[in-house]
Amino acid sequence: MKKYMKKSEIWTFGIGLFGVALMTGWMPDYTATFFADFAFKGKGFDSDVMANMISLVFLVAGIVGAVCELVIGYLVDNTRTKFGKVKPWVGFGVVPLAIVAMLVFVAPNTNSQTAAIIWMFVIYSLYTAFSCAVESPANCFGSLCSPNPSERSSAISIASFLRSVGQSGGMVVVLVVGLVMKAVMGEQQYRNAEGRGLDLVISTAVCALGLILFTMIFFTNNKENVPYTQEKVNLKDAIRVVFTYKNLLMVSLTKLCGFGRGVYGTVSLYIAIYLLGSKDLKLALLLPMGIGTAVGTLLVNLVLKKFSTKQTFILFCVYGASSMGILFLVSRGIGFNDGLIIPFLILNFFCGLQHGNTNVTPNIMIADCVDEIEYKTGKRQDGLAYAGYGLFSKVASAFTKGLGPWLLYTWSGYMVSTDANIAYAAQTDATLNKLLMIYTIIPAVFVILQGVPILFYDMVGEKKEMITKALEERRAAANLSASADAENA
Template identity: 30%
Template sequence: MGLWRQRIGYGSSDFACNLIWQMISLYLLYFYTNVMHLNAGAVSIMFLVTKFIDGVSDLIVGYLIDKTNTRWGKSRPWILFGAVPFGVTAVLAFSVPDIGQTGMLIYAYVTYILLSTSYTIVNIPMASILPALSENPHERTVLASCRTFFSSVGSTVVSAFALTLVDKFGNGNEALGFRIVMIIFGVIGCLVFFFCFFNTKERVMVQAEKVSLKANISCLLHNGPWKLFALNIVWFFGGYVIQASAVIYYFTYVVQNVAMVQIVATITTLVPIVTNLLAPFFVKLTSKRNLMIGGSAVHAGGLLIIFFGSTNVPVLIGGAVIAAAGYGLKGSMHFAMQPDPVDYGEWKSGVNTAGTLSAVNGFIGKVGMAIASSIGAALLQFGGFDAVLSVQSATAQSYITTMYIWVPIVMNIATIITMMFYNLDKIYPQIIKELDERRAA
């Protein structure tokens, strides 16, 4: 199987994921409250409750992947058999029947839990399969960059076309429009997951260990590089979520230029595609850790340019491009670094915990996003934000600026400090050499 065939096959999986996940992130809350007219407070509680269930499913799926041992490998079967349920549950989530407030809320609970579980079944293997696709550190960086590239393409498709398609197919009926769009995206997503399955191969075969979940968690807790990586997951996803949620507020109420919302959102999606393509070349010049630190510094610098740019459109666009480039570099390194602590753990303890580690990473990411979302909502409330007002108070604008500029900058500084203690890159070649010798024996 050719290298580029596998790279494209692996990367395409995140295109499929983001066709649906980006719809969930951007429009599911809007669909529940504005299209189906569910109570916003009840929906908020639903999202909170389902996070706990989602976290448990992450751990279970990760543990089961570690115990899977088939002729297709450990992770690939989950991608194959999870494709159809993911597409079907996505359609069901955007097809709420008009059966009264209580009935619709119960339906939303059930379908959202099923959708979140289906997402876990296809998403966790996407992370756990990377160490098995290649043991070459550079090739892993290329594979991770391909995944991030296709992720950005999927997000861009949704951001650019989803609402237009909803209007076209719904013809004034948003509920119908969302349902048809999700059917289209669901079918495309399923086909792309099948493409991923048939165009990847788990080359680095590790004998499945009969190790309990408790023992797996114990191995992770004694994995120093992973603990630093896990801490950085909070900074990485937390900073992203709070900044993304604040874009519309910052440029509408602080910059007072509504047109900039879509421009900056597009820049934020497109520029990382270029950065991802360049990441494999950058990593040859230095280490993944250094690129994560550099990307964080560039991201923070871009946000400062936006802040000092005030309402100057060219400066704002320049700052957005720089910030997006830094974020793209961070994103590439995040996925490229993720399999390295797996190898370190196997080298140190003799146990490969790719599935469990990927599951725990996913859970930590969701915790980080949940905390960030709560902080964002709290800042709006404490700042006295009033959606009815077209011009917000100085206090509200200050809190919105904190959301979009200062909290993400603090998260970037936290990443830089955390990564200063991450030294796995230095000993990684020796770890791979010794693991190869053990596997050969």
Template identity: 25%
Template sequence: MSAVPSPATAATTTSPAPLPPPGKAAQFGYGLGDLASNLTWTTLTAFLLYYYTDVAALTAATAGTILLVGRIADAVIDPVVGLAVDRTRSRFGRARPYLIFAAPLLGVVFVLAFSSPGSGTTAVVWAAITFIAVGISHSLVNVPYGAMLPMLTDDTDTRLKMSGYRFVGASMGLIAVSVAVMPLVGALGGDDRGRGFTGMALVLGTVGTLLYWIVALLCRERPAAAAPREATTRRALASLPGNRHWLGVSAASLVAFVRLGVITAGAVFYAREVLDDAWATSYILLAFSLSALVGALVTPWVLRRTGKRRGVNIGLAATAALYVLLFFLDGQPMVFLAVFLFANLLGGFGFVAAPALVSDTIDHHETLTGRRDEGLLYAGYSFATKVGTALGGSLFAWALAWGGYRADHVSAQASQAIEWAFIGLPAALCLVQAACMALYGLEDRKD
């Protein structure tokens, strides 16, 4: 007996009826989920390393190891959550219950991650436990949120448009983090930076919870088919390697988020030690946020004309070239920020398109196996975002350690390591991401 049902048999038993496009309120409301996500996630990636080294007094090497090992440890929960979503049947739907009930948990552990009850070993253990906890909580919300998109519409253009709205929300979150985090830390903590970071996390965690609840209110999923009894976890997992398009999107997303992790973790160090201006952190993150916002608006238009894979790869090649140019612009801050913004706008095509690409691979997966497995397949993308971001932050932290970084004295070697990590690594990662995209070919074939 075959491990998976044949496509012809499955289509008659599990395929849901075609969905009409959701209304404008639902399309825009869906994007608020990434605004909520980035209020917590971008704050973690951009400021947690700095909090560990300069507030909680952890060494850079210890902090980097916690970021990587902790993220890998909690990322294994993503496929578990994905499988749970695929099997969930409730009066709220399959994905919405997680947004309703897990969002407050995420807010609480986010606050705990920016709190430290002591120093030395106590601080290290607390950091490791809370970092893993906040990652697991993020999975409980973000995997269902991402898996919701193919439950809302079958139309590929609408999916790309909603991915754009989602990235608009992400961009707004990035902008909010860029301009609000350090002022909130100062306003709520004064000279006590530890108290300021905790207060900041309480504010952003609360707002994020409320935004997730709005998404749950506005977005309604397709009626769920009965949970397939024969779809065991082993069979579901075994079917994944056969979907090369999903493998390509997931691998490309992993590399993209390594690049994002390097940029967000490194901005505060690059601004302070290379540009010699701590306030430039906000300018760098704001430029990155604006590139994301503009990219969210133009990416659907561009990719409809170039094709998704081709457009993403053209943007990545241009970004790599522009990042090399940044090596020569650290003495020209305005020109640096302009080139940095344009480079990340082009390099962001893949970020914007990824949710729509994953949704397309879910449709293809149904053709291959007879099951949609929205939760499980989206969990692969979520896993890539978490591990990629953590790996990027860890790579930057290890670069700090290699350069002999010390918070009380930054040597010329440490400053050079920061510059190479912040600029050289993203340039190389763009080329690796483009190579991964070669596996995605749903525009070239219909099987």
């Protein structure tokens, strides 16, 4: 089949997603840390009220994101420009996104707790809306980069890999920024600056710059090769598509049922500080997991050659929960000391393998579902399917972002530092144990739950083969008809 993309386009698509992930992958964790530990340090605000409000900020912002997902999906499908329908959102949206992301880390100098809370709600909801306006269309570009399914799959898998690398890129940035600041300012002055969250401010600026640089490379080099149709899209259709078709609904429900599997991200910084002994180990903590995810992506492709998407998904869910259970037991067995670092990091790699599954398999399933919908209705509705799936993702993400900080700042009994020169306060053993549970056992339960809807998924085996064949025949017939019309004309 004809190739539509230049080789460089396949890579610059990935580079674009890398840039977006560099910013969006960094923001939630560090925003939570910034709001809790640095933004209003020394202002004397009620810490219990602030902890509860931070949970609510993430919950509300997540819901804002869910609504935006659908609205942006709707607007993208109705965008008609000379650049295509997705590219303008990415290319022009990154400028305000970079600025707003930076402003999240510039807290107002106020003594009013109410004003501080309002600012947190407004700025983070604004960031969520802008990130949605860029990230969702950027992810959607995969379905428009080429009409050739094989070429499209290659581009999507390379981009997915680079996106997952980008999600950990922020950790590298904060480490490098810390080293540079230490070299320039001296050890103690760096500590003083860190105590005011200034390393986070500079790291965000670097990530924002990366966002704009890498996205512009994508923006100037990539083209949409699937022409858009002139049909106007109805907002109701977006909701109907995801709720009418069982298989698409089941894939979407995996997000909702497994919403708590991402809470480990909320505590990863604290695991590095309190259980492993250094903030800098957050990179060491996430790097094995990131490598595990990359290896997992390759592993999933191998497993998919032997098993169906349904079997692969369930297999990886069982494996993922088991690996996190083992990490919990080993950590409790060794205790929170230097001896834990190496086993923890090794097991972290094995825990990361499962994420390859959640990165790849649902995307393949959605593509199969779009085929099924086309087979049943005669219409190919990639954009709406993506928006519907994205809606569930955002709702799940809102729950994750609400649950994570609640578990950390309320349930675990985490104590924030009130000393302007000390970044992180000492914690009790009970709190440390709960931090470990948030990183292992609690996500493990949600990993099992996310596999449940897939038990009802049936776009596999003979049914899938039959639909693929029928669609091929239908498209061949349509091409013949179009050719005949052209000749007659």
